[in-house]
Every structure is written in C-alpha cells, then in structure tokens.
Amino acid sequence: NAGVTQTPKFQVLKTGQSMTLQCAQDMNHEYMSWYRQDPGMGLRLIHYSVGAGITDQGEVPNGYNVSRSTTEDFPLRLLSAAPSQTSVYFCASSSVRSGANVLTFGAGSRLTVL
Amino acid sequence: AQTVTQSQPEMSVQEAETVTLSCTYDTSENNYYLFWYKQPPSRQMILVIRQEAYKQQNATENRFSVNFQKAAKSFSLKISDSQLGDTAMYFCAFMSQAGKSTFGDGTTLTVKP
Numbered sequence: 001n002a003g004v005t006q007t008p009k010f011q012v013l014k015t016g017q018s019m020t021l022q023c024a025q026d027m028n029h030e031y032m033s034w035y036r037q038d039p040g041m042g043l044r045l046i047h048y049s050v051g052a053g054i055t056d057q058g059e060v061p062n063g064y065n066v067s068r069s070t071t072e073d074f075p076l077r078l079l080s081a082a083p084s085q086t087s088v089y090f091c092a093s094s095s096v097r098s099g100a101n102v103l104t105f106g107a108g109s110r111l112t113v114l
Numbered sequence: 115a116q117t118v119t120q121s122q123p124e125m126s127v128q129e130a131e132t133v134t135l136s137c138t139y140d141t142s143e144n145n146y147y148l149f150w151y152k153q154p155p156s157r158q159m160i161l162v163i164r165q166e167a168y169k170q171q172n173a174t175e176n177r178f179s180v181n182f183q184k185a186a187k188s189f190s191l192k193i194s195d196s197q198l199g200d201t202a203m204y205f206c207a208f209m210s211q212a213g214k215s216t217f218g219d220g221t222t223l224t225v226k227p
Binding site for chain 1: 118120123147149151157158159161164205207209211212213214215216217218219220
C-alpha cells in the first residue's frame with residue numbers, strides 16, 4: 001500500500017544512546033518532515049526536506065540530525081538521547097508540486113528515554 | 115513565523131448535535147493552506163478537511179465544513195450530526211506555499227451518547 005512507513009513503532013533507550021528512526025514514502029513526494037508530539041500538545045516540526053540533498057531546521061531541531069540522500073527516505077537520528085526527547089515522533093510527506101499539499105503521515109514512533 | 119491557536123482544549127457534544135471548533139492563525143503570507151486533522155486514540159493522523167487561502171468558498175466534506183475568514187485569520191470547523199466515531203483530538207494546521215506546516219495544540223472532542 002502506498003504511504004509513509006515509519007520504523008520502529010516503539011523504542012526504549014538509555015540516556016546517551018543513539019538511534020535512528022526510519023521513514024520511507026513511495027508516493028514520489030518531494031517534501032518530507034519530522035514532528036514530535038508531546039502529551040496534550042500539537043505536533044512540532046523538527047526538521048524538513050524539500051527534496052533530495054536539501055534539509056532545513058524546524059521549530060525544535062536541537063539534538064536531532066537528518067539527511068535526505070534519496071527522494072524516498074528521510075531518517076531522523078538522535079545522537080545522544082536525553083529524557084526530554086521522550087515523545088511520539090511522526091514522519092510525513094507531501095507534494096507541493098501536485099497542488100494537493102496534504103500531509104500524509106506515518107503511524108508514529110513512541111520513544112522513551114530512561 | 116506562523117502561529118496557530120486553538121483556544122478550546124476540550125469540548126463535548128451530544129450525539130447527532132452540531133459542534134464548532136475554533137482556530138486562529140497568524141501569518142504574513144497571502145497564499146497558504148489550512149487543514150483540520152483528526153487524531154483518534156490510535157494516534158493516526160487523519161485529514162478531515164482542507165482549505166486553500168485563495169479560495170473564498172468554504173470547504174465542505176460531508177458532515178464537516180469550515181468557516182474561513184481570511185481577514186480575521188480564523189478557520190473554524192463545524193461538525194454536523196456528530197457521531198461517536200468523531201471522538202478524537204482535532205488539530206488545526208497551517209501550511210505555507212513552500213510546504214512547511216505549523217500545528218495548533220489541539221482540541222479534544224468527546225461525543226456523548
């Protein structure tokens with residue numbers, strides 16, 4: 001099925017560990033983004049990309065790295081996990097070219113940092 | 115930078131009745147997109163309705179409609195004939211022409227039988 005695939009769905013880390021959240025889309029969308037959702041709050045933009053080789057910071061980029069080597073993939077890296085990064089993470093993609101501009105979301109990844 | 119404000123953290127409505135969720139935003143852009151997304155307990159983000167800022171006509175999708183007031187920067191969602199399955203968190207979102215999105219903090223809607 002076409003859409004956005006995020007892995008893993010759940011992850012528990014210890015403070016200081018590193019990990020990568022994977023995100024892949026098969027809709028040829030040029031725009032991809034990562035959000036975090038803390039309890040009772042909306043989604044806050046971490047990083048985004050408007051195409052392969054192009055990334056930029058969102059509202060809350062500190063502690064996270066991204067890269068976009070292909071149109072399909074947009075991994076999010078936590079270099080040294082901290083308890084403040086405990087959250088639910090969403091990857092999303094959209095196509096500005098098509099004019100639809102609707103975000104298609106992955107199912108989310110729940111990350112707990114102890 | 116754009117901001118999106120949802121002033122109602124929680125709302126409730128009786129089944130079959132109508133409810134309106136409020137959203138205001140701030141931007142200096144002229145062309146943009148506005149959305150309402152629904153997030154049920156499964157936490158999947160589901161598109162409810164979409165509005166292009168250059169269109170004066172309010173968007174409708176079955177029981178869902180919006181009241182888009184561009185000058186006032188207001189974008190409210192009306193749900194008619196509320197159903198138990200409408201119980202969820204609703205997020206108002208702004209998207210710039212470049213595709214960058216900003217979300218409000220959400221309104222938790224409970225539909226009571």
